[in-house]
Amino acid sequence: MDTFFSQKYCDRCGKELSGGRIMSMFNTDCICMECKKKETELPEYKDAIKADCRL
Numbered sequence: 018m019d020t021f022f023s024q025k026y027c028d029r030c031g032k033e034l035s036g037g038r039i040m041s042m043f044n045t046d047c048i049c050m051e052c053k054k055k056e057t058e059l060p061e062y063k064d065a066i067k068a069d070c071r072l
């Protein structure tokens with residue numbers, strides 16, 4: 018989390034984060050918008066949101 022704003026590359030695909038960065042719903046990975054989009058299309062994504070709301 019402490020490197021979230023300082024890291025330059027996506028934890029998932031290694032692409033530069035110049036186009037934007039966001040935290041993964043599944044872990045603390047800092048990912049690019051492209052990976053985030055793929056993540057939202059996963060069937061597990063809705064479950065991850067539900068789990069997050071329970072906190």
Ligand SMILES: [Zn+2]
Pocket residue numbers: 027028029030031032048049050051052
């Ligand atoms: Zn990525």
